[in-house]
Amino acid sequence: MSQTVARAIEIIGFVSRRPRSLGDIADHLGVHKSTALRILQTLEERGFVRRVPGDGSFGGGYGVGFQLIALGQMALDQVEARSLAHPILRELSERHGNTVHLGELVGDQIVYVDKVDGRGSVAMGSRIGLPAKTHTAAVAKVIAAYQDRADRAAILSRCDFTRYTPTTITDRDALEKDLDLTRSRGWAEDDGEHEDYINCVALPVFDARGKVTHGVSITALRAVAPLARLREQIADFRAAAHRISQNLGWRGDEYGHR
Amino acid sequence: MSQTVARAIEIIGFVSRRPRSLGDIADHLGVHKSTALRILQTLEERGFVRRVPGDGSFGGGYGVGFQLIALGQMALDQVEARSLAHPILRELSERHGNTVHLGELVGDQIVYVDKVDGRGSVAMGSRIGLPAKTHTAAVAKVIAAYQDRADRAAILSRCDFTRYTPTTITDRDALEKDLDLTRSRGWAEDDGEHEDYINCVALPVFDARGKVTHGVSITALRAVAPLARLREQIADFRAAAHRISQNLGWRGDEYGHR
DNA sequence: ATAAGTATTGCAACATATGCAACGGAGTGA
């Protein structure tokens, strides 16, 4: 469509892997040096590329500029996960008849940002905008499980470990173990830990950086679908979560590997 | 230099604040809609912008694309703080005759990544590549002070609070207070906390996102320059730290405000 | 000195981006 812009973008991609010289760039594009130069000058002026000082061993050249860092942050803020995920949540809910939630990590708590009721919806404590209980909700556990040590600690620090049912996890050590298990098997479970008669599974959603800032949970009445039944459908749930990840710009696989 | 590329970049900047419609974009550039469209198509094809679904209240349009997130990460990795900071460290060292360090936050510890010896250099425990003592080194304290709660906690968790001198801070509460003070006054001090006869001040360095991942420290023999003397020179030290911040892409002021 | 690698400029030729006008669709209000 726009040749020059396409070339400019190609340059940015080329240069992002490692800094390159003008000649390399021109060769890579198959254009004359002067052509590459004038594009580079424009990009440099606006901070999209920068001249990398050649410090001894590594001859300098052009590298990615700082403006891209700032824009990347903007892009992250602008991602409206809810609107990108909603159609998939609806589809999931309709296919299996379950209630589906989308949870988001906000600061050090997990907040419900979307919810699609299933058939025969039951009154549930969850509500869009409300924080999830960190030690019982599967969405919360799956998100916490995929954070690094410091962030996981911050999330757990807000945990009150109130006992709701016999299966509720009521101490930090047990929860840490459950999170480790969650991460290694790739999904979280809630075995009637908040309400006796309700259980859930939840899967991680990866964003463009590979970070888990969202999670999808599938909720069922134990009487309708026991945990074993939900486990059988994990592959399908995971595929849906993966599609949401892809909508968020994630280009790796459904287990978080690039 | 290259009009089309300049327009493309202008579009990205415009769209990064909030999603815009084709018409808005064309008006902003002062060009015809079709012109804007063709640039947008190219940008969209390569993931630099994306169509934002218009969910009810907010009419959609074009927003920043995911490719920018990925490139932003690349750019961060490619920043070689050391080479950008080194000339400034040299200058600082030569002007004041002090030994100057550059510290970097790596994981949850602070590592010395550069060092310029001053006149009459004294044997010091620091060495490029070695981690700094979190509870005594001014660089470490200034970097820790500017992290958020969770990251600060992670850094402090690796602290052993060994006493080296009478002024060494030996418990967590006192260190937290010292970090709060550091942050509010804008620099950190080491009042002979590791070696009786040596003191330091350290200033934060901000990267393109506004995060403090580096710090600059100025070291002096107490006999040569007591803390009071170093404090008099803070303005100059701060200016140098600010220049490093600017080299790293930071566009705010020297106190971290954008 | 010579050579090969950088980056940069002026200029003529033409490929490419441009503006125009017209079209189709979605939404709004009369």
Next chain:
DNA sequence: TCACTCCGTTGCATATGTTGCAATACTTAT
């Protein structure tokens, strides 16, 4: 139902802006 306005899209003639060439200047290595 209509008219109206906003959205994005397409074909086409024009001329603007980009291209490649050749020459220049600088650094570094042989």
